[in-house]
Amino acid sequence: MxxxxxxxxxxxxxxxxxxxxxxxxxxxxxxxxxxxxxxxxxxxxxxxxxxxxxxxxxxxxxxxxxxxxxxxxxxxxxxxxxxxxxxxxxxxxxxxxxxxxxxxxxxxxxxxxxxxxxxxxxxxxxxxNSVSISDGISSELIRRSPDRSTSDVLKRVSGTTIQDNKFVVVRGLSDRYNTASLDGSPLPSTEPNRKAFSFDIVPSNLIDNIIISKTASPDLAGDFAGGNVQILTKDIPDQNFVSFGIGAGYNTKSTFKDFKSGYRSTSDYFGFDDGSRKLANNFPSTERIVNNQLSKNQEIQSARSLNNDFNIYTNKALPTQSYQLTVGDVKELGAAKNKLGTTVSLTYRNSQNITPNLIQRYDNYDYQSEISKFSTNIGALANFAYSFGKNKITFKNLYNRILDDQFTYRTGPNSSTSSNDNRFYAYDMLEKGLFKSTLEGDHAVGEKSKIKWNLGFSNITNDQPDQRKVNYKQSNPGDPYYATLETLGKENARFFSKLNENIYSGKVDYSLPVNLFKQSTLKLGVNSQYRDRNFNARFIGLIADRSNSTYDIDAILQRPIQTLFSPSVINAGIFDLQEISNLADRYNAHSLTNAGYAMLDSKIGEDVRVVYGLRVEKFDLKLKTQDPNQPEVKLNNTDFLPSVNFTYSLTPKANFRASYYRTLARPEFRELATFAFYDYELLATVQGEPSLKRTLIDNADIRYEFYPAAGQIFSVSAFYKKFQNAIEPIFDDRNSTTTISYFNSKSAYVYGFELEARKALDFINGSMFMKNTTAYANLSVNKSRVTNPDDGIDRLEKTRRLVGQSPYVVNAGITHTELDNKLSINLLFNRLGKRIFLAGGARFSSVYEMPRNVLDAQVGYKVFKNKGEFKLSATDILANNYSFEYELDGKPYIPSGPGNIFRRYNIGSTYSLSFNYTF
The missing domain is CATH 2.60.40.1120 (Carboxypeptidase-like, regulatory domain)
Structure with a gap:
């Protein structure tokens, strides 16, 4: 003792x-x-x-x-x-x-x-003193919210919303009009079918801060109109530390409920398919299958090499679990006390979520689905920095991998095929990976000049190793269900795709003071980015061979899905191996963007600041499919992008700002490729348009901002944006299968205003309770209009809003601390106005995502001399339905069937408990 x-x-x-x-x-x-x-x-x-x-x-x-x-x-x-x-x-x-x-x-x-x-x-x-009109959020505010990923954090920023829980929408403008950077170099698109970065990839606790620039300056990339999202991760820590965290969550619709899935391997829990789903290395080529160059035995061997485990496994959905380990180290070297800093972090998250009773109605469909989604997210961050004298070198690395394995069971009638009922099964795995490495230097030259350079490399992978879809139909009530494997179509094919993209970037910025006005800084810079993408897709299926009279084909097709492709059936040669061949489904693409800029940051008198200059960007793109009959897609543009940001300091606590700037938006590789992909969730085919042009946007902003106290703000902003050749999705719904493509609108505009306020409540009374309580709210009101193309299709809507644009966005919250900051309480609210989810066509009006109220809460309590903290979080407490409805001219539109519902579902509320400790 x-x-x-x-x-x-x-x-x-x-x-x-x-x-x-x-x-x-x-x-x-x-x-x-x-x-x-x-x-x-x-x-x-x-x-x-x-x-x-x-x-x-x-x-x-x-x-x-x-x-x-x-x-x-x-x-x-x-x-x-x-x-x-x-x-x-x-x-x-x-x-x-x-x-x-x-x-x-x-x-x-x-x-x-x-x-x-x-x-x-x-x-x-x-x-x-920021140069442009911007909004942001710090690591301190992130820690006080229940947000686990960057996409959750971005919902809190004024004028910003998140679509599909991962894609950013700024000022009502969809992801194509926003751009993002991580640690100074551009973030690539993580999606194969759109220009969008999946912000759920980056864990929130690795972020130092986020800034969204809503106006442009010449030193920012020119391809945005809504916002430029800049994410900075941590490099040199203030002190040595080791931190670990563990958390578990309960979802009211999922946890401990019956969770259905297809084949599962142990490696799925670590974000990697074990390889049993992908095509074998010696699997026959498309040419051999399409040209019938395989013998029956070769077809059987090839069919056997596929993963034919169509069993439906039922387990209880486990609670969401998350783990993190972060190590920070800083050393002072030599008499000069140069600093060497390291931050290394590992994260793991796994969730099993169920969406029960998802209603989907479109055309002649009236479906109800249950979706079970197994998700694993693993991440690693390794940042190194060396600061010596007036120099600093940083080497930042981020790796993240997401595995989503979704099982869908869908039932319901489809009157267009005289089918009384359907039983549809989809086994759908998606693997997404991001590796990003950035080497950056910061050097002082002389007394006040500065050189900053940056080299970046990114690799994006997006693979679907074996998306399997099988549908059973019932012709009349009481009849048996049979698998629709008579002919091969994209609705019942097995889909294999692989996307790999490498991005190389570099830039140099130089700034120096110049003798102009009261105080001026000249900034010059050049940068370059090269993207190289390879995409390959195959649609393969096993189709019943009616010429085989040895077996009762009807009896085989009436088998349950678990035994439909059993070894005995495959070995008997009952199925033919077929493939849908389209050489346009495979493409190679690359683009090169070179840019240079010059800008002046001038203090004109004591209270006026003007930042102005010109950015020039040259863009070259080439895309070629494997179809020799399709010409190579080319884009070649040189654009001059002027901008001016004016700031007048009304008082030491208030600014008036005004800005004009020109920006642009370019079509993505996928939007230019004619590759046609059937989306079984949308019940539509998505196809690119090679003739797309880039969009030019003229922007104007004004803003008044007042800072009553540290960390507090009141601001009001107004903005206007005019688009030339706006890129928008367009629907052709004249046939039974809808096609979603893209077009350049002749005219489009967006305008709106924003209000933001953050204030301690000590103005009510001077009590310590009120001093420790802060309320905040931001409101964004937007209006947009785009003109549909005059392409011979008599559309229901000649003009409409931009897709994804919300007429209003409301964020509000209240935070309180007690017991010398040991106890923290946070309530957060979000609501956005109805926005177009799918643009209308000739037969159907646009589908709107309807407003829903989202209330989140978190209580945190620090223990062990503030080294440890427990957090109890509640997400989406109100659990309102997600509802998507047909509307025309602001009124419900009933195209066919019962009501105007396109899709409706509820994912419940999530409650989680976590503990973090720092040594």
Whole structure:
């Protein structure tokens, strides 16, 4: 016992003696530009450091206690900050703002402030001095929400919504009009059929901050109109740490309910198919199958090599589980105290979700489905940074893999085929992978010039190793069900696809002060991006051979799906191996984008700031299918993209902003490829259009913003966007199978306004309770119109909204902390107006996704001297239905069948408990 007491006292003594750190950055109070080489010293000691190329500093080896820090920089007023408390083994954050000297007198002027005052003023400066109109969210706010992925986080940003739980919509503009970057290099599209990045890939706890620029400046990529989403992950930590987290979740519609699935391998739990689903290496080529070059024995051998396990396995859906391990390390090297930082993180998440009673009605269909979805997400982040003198090199790497295995059982009539009832089975696995690596350098040249360069590589994979679909029909009530394997169609084929895309990027930015107006900075840059994609798809199926008189084919087709393709049936040669051949289903594509820009950031007088310049982008694209009769698709454009951002500082706490800028949107590879893919969930065929042109957009914005206190804001914005050749999806529903393609609209526009407010409630009364309570809300109201093409189809709608555009978006929330920040409570609300899900055609009006109220909550409590934290989270507490309905001219439209419902389902509420601990 005495040994334990002795060890405990020794540990406490060592902990008490463990020094702390003061870390932060030094910025210009008027521009928020980081100041390189500023001296930060601890008053009364010999400790002192200079800020690095990013304006960061770290005073290490500081004994616990209260201190005063002195900051000096040539041409700026010296600042003294008192009441800085350093705790044992912890890093005390302190960002500092410096103001330029008003006189050239030699006498030093020292500005005095306290720790709390300086923390407030630095946050003001960062909020107020951004170049463009932007909104963002910090890692601190992310930690206080129940959000697990970046897509969840983005829902909280003003004017931003998420579609399909992963694709971003900014200012009502769909994913094609938004772009994203991760750690300074562009993020690729993760989807084979659209321009969209799946933001559920990046776990929220790896994010340092997110900024959405809603207006353009010349140093930003020009291919956006809604928003440019910039995600920064963590590199050099403030201190060494090891953090682990574990969580489990319960869904009211899924957990512990009967979960149906197809074949499952152990490797599925780690995000990888075990290879048993994909085609064998020696599987016959398309040419041999289509040209009947296989003998019957060869067909049988090939059919046997397929995964013919069509069993339906039923288990209880397990709770959602998540795990994370993060390690941060920072070392100071040499007398110069150069810093080497490392952040490594591993994440794992698995969920088993059920969507019961999904109603789907379209044309002659009246279906009801149950969907079981097994999802595994594994991720790794490895960031390395070395800061030496006025230089910094970072090497950031992100890997993420998602495996979604979905089983669908659908029943219901299809009157167009005289079928009384159907029993449809779909076994659908999708594997998505992203590897991204970025090497970046930041170098100070002389006193105030700066060079920043970036090299990036990304690899995207999107594979469907064996999407299997089988439908059983019943002709009349009481008749047996039989598998519709008489002819091969895309509705009953086995689909194999493989997408691989490599992206190489690089850029160089150079900035230097110039003698123009009161203060100006010239920024020049060039960048390049090369994309190379290969896509391959095959539609293969086993079709009943009616010429085989040895067996009762009707009896075989009436077998249950579990034995329909049993070894005895395959070996008997009852099925023919067939393939739907279309050489346009395979394509190779590449594009090269080269850009250069020049911009000036000028302070004109004390209160006026203008950022203006020109960006030039040259884009070359080539896409070629394997069909020799189809010409190569080519795009070749050079675009001049001017922009100007004007800021007038009305008061130290308020700005007025105005902007004009030209941007563009380019068609994606998939939208240009004639590859036709049958989407069994949409009951439609998606096909590209090779004649698409790029879209040019003229944008104008105004905004008033007021910052009443640190972390608080009130802003109102208005915007207008005019589109030339807007790219929109279009429906041809004249036949029984709808085709979704794309077109360039002759005219389109979007306009709207945004309101945002974040305020502590201490204005109600001065109690500590109200001071610790903050309410926030943002509202976005948008209106758009696009003109449908005049292509000879008599469409119900001549004009309509843009697809995916919501007329309004509401986000609101309230946060409260108690017990010296140990207890935190958060309530979050989201609602968006009805938006077009599918554009209408000649027979059917547009389908609208109807509004639903989403209420989330989280309670967090810190334990073990704030090193551990329990979080109880509730997501989608109200569990409103997802409802998609036909509407025409704002009124319900009933095309056929019962009511105007296109699709309706409910995924329930999710409640989760997690624990995180940091050593």
């Amino acid at each position: 005495s040994v334990v007491i002795s060890l405990t006292l020794s540990a406490n003594t060592l902990f008490a003696q463990n020094p702390g750190r003061i870390t932060g950055k030094v910025i210009d109070s008027k521009t928020s530009e980081t100041l390189i080489g500023a001296t930060v010293s601890l008053q009364g000691t010999t400790k002192g450091v200079a800020t690095d190329v990013e304006g960061h500093y770290a005073l290490s080896g500081v004994a616990p206690g209260k201190y005063t820090v002195l900051i000096r920089y040539i041409g700026y007023q010296t600042k003294s900050i008192s009441d800085i408390e350093v705790k044992a083994g912890a890093a005390t954050p302190l960002d500092v703002t410096l103001s330029q000297s008003e006189t050239t007198a030699l006498k030093e002027v020292v500005i005095k402030a306290t720790y709390r005052q300086e923390s407030v003023s630095s946050l003001y400066a960062i909020q107020k």
